[in-house]
Amino acid sequence: MLVRLGCWSALEAGQTFLLGYGLARALDAGFLAGDARTGLLWLAAAGLGVAVGAYGTGRVYRAVADLVEPVRDRLVETVVARGVREADDSAVSGLTQQVEIARDALAGLVMVSRSFVFTAAGALVGLFSLAPPLLLVVGPPLLAGVALFAATLRPLARRQEAFLVADEALAREWGAIGQGLRDITATGAEERAARDLGTRVDGELAAARALARWTVPRTAALAVGGQLPVVLLLVAAPWLLARGVTPGALVGALAYVTQSLLPALQNLIHGLGAGGSRLTVVLRRLRARTPADTEPTATPTPASIPTTATSEALSRHDADADVDAAPRTPVPAARTPRKTPPALSLSDVSFAYGPASTPVLDGLDLTVPDGGHLVVVGASGIGKSTLTALVAGLLRPGRGAIRVCGHPVPGADAAALRVLIPQEAYVHSGTLAENLGRLRPDPVPERELCAAAETVGLGPLLADLGGPRARVDPAALSAGQRQLIALTRAYLSPAPLALLDEATCHLDPEAEARAERAFAARPGGTLVVVAHRISSACRADRVLVMDGPRTAYGTHEELLRSSEPYQELVGGWTVPAERR
Template identity: 65%
Template sequence: MTGGVYGRGLRYLRARARVLARLAGWSVLETGQSFLVGYAPARALDDGFLAGRTGTGLGWLAVAGLGVALGALGTARVYAAVADLVEPLRDRLVARVAARGVRAGDGGALSGLTQQVEIARDAFAGLVLVSRSFLFATAGALAGLFSLSPLLLPAVLPPLVAAVALFAVSLRVLARRQEAFLIADEALAGHLGTVCPGLRDFTAAGAEDRAGAGVARHVEAELRAARSLARWSVLRVAALAAGGHLPVVLLLAAAPWLLAHGVTAGALVGALAYVTQSLLPALRDLVHGLGTSGSRLAVVLRRLAPGETEDDDTPLPRTAPDDDPTPRTTSDDDPTLATSDGHPVPPPLPTGAPGTHAGPAAPAPAPPVLLRPPAPSPSPSPSPVPALALHGVTFAYGPAAAPVVDGLDLTLPPGSHLAVVGPSGIGKSTLTALVAGLVVPAHGTVAIDGHPVPGPDAAARRVLIPQEAYVFTGTVAENLTHLRAEPVPEAELLAAADAVGLTPLLEALGGPAAPVDPSALSAGERQLIALTRAYLSPAPLALLDEATCHLDPQAEERAERAFAARPGGTLVVVAHRAGSARRADRVLVMDGPRTAQGTHEELLRSSAAYRDLVGGRPAPPARRSQPALALGDADGVDPVAGPGLAGDGRHVVAHGPAGQVQGSGDLRDGGPLGGQG
């Protein structure tokens, strides 16, 4: 790959031979300055001051000053020639990045235009300047040494050649180490960009250690790359010492011999001036400039022009942008679940921060209307295949940790409605992660419709809605139909919105074609959109991991009943309130060794842990919510009575100061059944 970049660079320079010739012509003036920086002081000493001719000495110093003036003129012209060489490269890169952004939908095109193109431009300009300066400064200095005395060359030329050879040998290795470090740094930044927005999800799933281990791997990789780069960078120091400092030592050590063999004192001073004022600065610029800017230029050019060929008009290949800071590796066929670390992120980057208000209060539950046919079963079978089956499932976060799920057996027929309850941190969300395939059990098996988890067939048959819902910038319809491959009729979309309770928000936003600003939505409003999106998905198994925690009890009930009534659908709810458990056909109580299963009535009789959670009292009668701040709501949450509280009338607030949301806690009847498990 490096050879390809170098080859394209040579072709680019050959096509601009006239600019290179003009650059070399103006650089000759700098060669004259390098020649005079040692020759003029030598003549001023030998022919002027040491010979008692002060005027001659001053004259030679004036010649040295004239050389500096001519060198400054040459440097000014050199910069103009460098601009003629560099700016076409910048324009070419801008055109390619813009074309790739348009043709390939590259989300990193803006970064390429605003940052990486400028990095390439500056690195290329610096590379041209330091390479040209070293070549012409070295030529002028060596010519001056030879003109003073050929005996001076053995003390300067061999160390200089050895230094350049050492640096040239190490250059390719240093470039690879520099690129490895940059790649490791980008990988760490990209991984943190994926992990940090989902910290609450990791905490809710009890996967902090796993997330930390993933970050630690990237940190260790960058540390190894940095150490390797530092070790090989010692060669730069060695080359600089050999070519720039060793000649000074050799000249001083050989001074008696040189003076005895006809080398004048002025010539010796001139040689020292050549080494310290010309060769050493030029070599230092070359080592640091070419070693750093050269590798950065190679890396950036590969990023900006990954498919460039000799023909500038070759169409760009459709490749994923290398500089996209938000990796989006989906889990099988379900784009809502998904990074390789098990963090649920959607393909579009979420732009809204988690809100502090709950979602809109929904009217009384209405029977859902589904216009699309039920999802077909994967294959005909003479006996019903369980919608979900867990056999002897055991999982722990680490080999020495106590199992969060221990030997769990669970079988759900199609159309079941299961509520999972238990104290905070007991493993409820871990169970949904096991079913979704985000984590793999240490022992036992998980299957969805007979398909093993994890696996693409099982992933296509389940949809997970986490506690923090994700909404991306786009229209309402694009958000709602994101999980459907085929177009969704508007009538079906409106029916789904009505079933879940999204209709008031849908009308307030302006209909399905209205744009969505995620940052302008409350947490509850984002949840309603995510719930409707999952309702419209073809996956028969819906996993609600406290997905209604920001909704009031009536809106929560409506959404759960809608999912439970989906034709051919199976529902698993991590319960947020006691009402979710009462509505379910079956309840799973997770409480370590006291794990139990059964109906609500059965568990009230047989499970002390369940009775402790729900209080053992009958469900309160269904009714509409009272005005805001009336303390009669069974779950302690009421809709806002009017504008001025928490933004608008679509939000709900807990009893207490306006705008606050009641946090999850282990409340009794009518309250939350724990937080994330």
């Protein structure tokens, strides 16, 4: 294969030799001697050399493909074998990207290296054939330029690898932040996330600058090896002509340098400098990965995020809500015990998603006593989820104060006293016991865990999965099953205030009623439910109807008599007694 590649390359290099030699002979033996016919014949020979060289180039591409494709196949076998044997998460990236980079880089490397070697050989032979003194002018700067470029290859490869490592680290960091924006907001880690991402950006910027600085010696190598010979030929022209070099030979030498050596050296520097370093780096990373290299660049899906901090944040987080109306009517405060602070209080709270946006909440006053049970209802997009996000501290009100058990929101004390269960229930990899006990500082006794699961309605699923120690496959669970696990996790939480933001929407009415009754009866617990069924309102002590200026507050029976929006929500719907 290599011999075949060399033969076709030699045929391709024939045009290089004929280009300068034919031009020199056309001038010296033809046009300058007054013989136009001879000059035209030599020019025709040079043109024929171009056609023959083009034929050789076509065959070179086939030979290169025969050389490169087996290498690609071996790399694919290596990546697949490692992926199967070691469960390497980066195997997909290696197959889809890095192997293809290696193949393309190797093909480009073979093409430019082979082209430079045979082009330089054809040009140097042509210079010697025209006049040996020409080699004294062209040869030294050409060798110096190649040597200078060769000296840059190793540090260039190191800088290229440092840049790739920095780029992968930035991609991992950005992927984790993109998937975990809800977690970051829930845990108040915005500054830390920005700082970590900024460190990665600065690292990649420094690596990119270090890599870019090495373009200076590469440019110098091109100037010394390809452009300086042109200047030297022109400066040394009188000296060369005085030593028997003919004008045609001098013109042929300029053609060799400008039309053959300079383009070949330029392709070598750009191709080998970029492709060669990339090939070196990719091959090293494909064949011998360090533990840092094998970290997956993809981030886990929300159903399988493994970290405890993330799971706690997700279990307390809220889904965003689109809003187009604002409750403007203050809600009367419910009667609360005198000595115990209310579980939740909102005083003149207003919130809008932008300076020019219509307020979602406008002067809202609300008090939920310790042990109370409040249900929030209203049209979709009216701001129910925004209200829970404000109570949870995930959003900051534009005006007013929010307190949880007397502690201001946002704040660490208030955050420890509430647990938010969003509509999107998060189940994590690990055992069922690990999932259910994530919000407890210490392991939950198995008896307490099973009792809580039975109370909330998780008991049948707990038995089907094989008990608390059974491992959970989040992808194999239905949306309702994931919600039951999230609800039981929140039930076991030490936080007294539970915020259910449509956290039972995937459960049937009976399962929903059981879960809500469990939270309402939780010792020392207070329950706020964003409901999607009116049956939830029938079970509550108080109902908050969010409808902009027609916001209302009271019991189910009171609102049926006094609130037109609530009457519209209820319609002709009735609640079977067994579901209340």
